[in-house]
Amino acid sequence: MIAGSIAFHLPLSLNASAPPERRGVRRDHVRMMVLSKETGHACHDQFYHLDRYLASGDVLVLNNSRTIPAILKGRAASTSLELEIRLARKIDDRRWHALLVSTEGVKEGETIVFSAQLQGVVEKTTPDSPLSMIRFSKSGTSLFNEIYSIGEPVRYEYIEDPWDLDYYQTVFASHPGSVEMPSAGRAFTWEMLFKLRKKGVKITFIQLHTGLSYFLNDRWDHHPSKNTEQYIVPTESWNEIISAKLSGKRVIAAGTTVVRALETAIETNELSGWTNLYIHPGYQLKVADGILTGLHEPEASHLAMLSAFISQEKLCQAYQEAVEEKYLWHEFGDMNLIL
Known part of the structure; x- marks a missing residue:
């Protein structure tokens, strides 16, 4: 508390x-x-x-x-494992800190394919933080446009x-x-x-x-x-x-x-x-x-x-x-x- x-x-x-x-x-x-x-x-x-x-x-x-619709769903390029990330905060025009909801088998360097137009690379994970650093293939307005195109708003269990x-x-x-x-x-x-x-x-x-x-x-x-x-x-x-x-x-x-x-x-x-x-x-x-x-x-x-x-x-x-x-x-x- x-x-x-x-x-x-x-x-x-x-x-x-x-x-x-x-x-x-x-x-x-x-x-x-x-x-x-x-x-x-x-x-x-x-x-x-x-x-x-x-x-x-x-x-x-x-x-x-x-x-922004901060929930993005994709798959790991190396294993085709379905993944979900939740954007947490913007670092710069291309990189975000994000929560990897499904972390099993996801390592630094892994590419996540979100759509035909957008990918992200897991640049950094740390055991003492729930957040990872994601570097996207788009930046600036183009990245936001893609996020708005494919993302979903964050909602918690009380939103049915x-x-x-x-x-x-x-x-x-x-x-x-x-x-x-x-x-x-x-x-x-x-x-x-x-x-x-x-x-x-x-x-x-x-x-x-x-x-x-x-x-x-x-x-x-x-x-x-x-x-x-x-x-x-x-x-x-x-x-x-x-x-x-x-x-x-x-x-x-x-x-x-x-x-x-x-x-x-x-x-x-x-x-x-x-x-x-x-x-x-x-x-x-x-x-x-x-x-x-x-x-x-x-x-x-x-x-x-x-x-x-x-x-x-x-x-x-x-x-x-x-x-x-x-x-x-x-x-x-x-x-x-x-x-």
């Missing part, structure tokens, strides 16, 4: 196994638990009413990283059906690179963003390309400090955020990815790079005043980050209330606003 995370019982019935749209709910009409940092009081609303909780001059920061990639995208996603959906932004619609702007809420974008969060085996270390992710905070966005802070306005991060990027930027004085920042109870947040996020599973590291916004005791009470109120969990579930 990661220090700062919390344990609770999550009934299987509260796992959102299908996108809201396939449950007859509009994308922006999922439920939202609004939680006070000071009192711990929770009120229950719909996400569509987010504008009621934000004020003119507040800055809402969104992650516009686009989800293989939903199309479009269900794993935010409406504003524009920079391909996330292997799992930056899901805190999923509920937004263009109508919703227009409504917020009309009220005077400033909306700005950053990118943090999410890495693979689970290696399909509990023996591997899943601590956030082991998960290095690439981020970019555009200068224009940073200036808007700092201006809001100096004028006493709030900065609300849509998702743990945004918090990680912003807090890394101010700690390192670097607006782009790689981060393995671990935000935990007692961490002094310097940029984010509030967070909009989904509901996270028991003992998840994201709960440790939320405990930097609100005490662990209040967070635990709120999550118990969310269970009682039958909120839905995970990337297709309901939302939580902490202010």
Whole structure:
């Protein structure tokens, strides 16, 4: 268990196994638990009413990283053994760290044939890491085009059906690179963003390309400090955020990815790079005043980050209330606003 995370019982019935749209709910009409940092009081609303909780001059920061279909299936050239890999993080235009789901007989130097147009060579494997280095036969945009052509989105056991990639995208996603959906932004619609702007809420974008969060085996270390992710905070966005802070306005991060990027930027004085920042109870947040996020599973590291916004005791009470109120969990579930 990661220090700062919390344990609770999550009934299987509260796992959102299908996108809201396939449950007859509009994308922006999922439920939202609004939680006070000071009192711990929770009120229950719909996400569509987010504008009621934000004020003119507040800055809402969104992650516009686009989800890629990170599961690739192929076969080993030397043995014809069927293989599956899960892309974990991009190294450069041609190479990725990836999880080899089927590793039996796969050695360094092995060529994996994914399609007539794409192959990959296993350049490096290490016994103390679940990830291998894959060098692809294509690079840059050509590689992404092929990945989008043959890949499947990452899904875990609570997702019963293989939903199309479009269900794993935010409406504003524009920079391909996330292997799992930056899901805190999923509920937004263009109508919703227009409504917020009309009220005077400033909306700005950053990118943090999410890495693979689970290696399909509990023996591997899943601590956030082991998960290095690439981020970019555009200068224009940073200036808007700092201006809001100096004028006493709030900065609300849509998702743990945004918090990680912003807090890394101010700690390192670097607006782009790689981060393995671990935000935990007692961490002094310097940029984010509030967070909009989904509901996270028991003992998840994201709960440790939320405990930097609100005490662990209040967070635990709120999550118990969310269970009682039958909120839905995970990337297709309901939302939580902490202010």
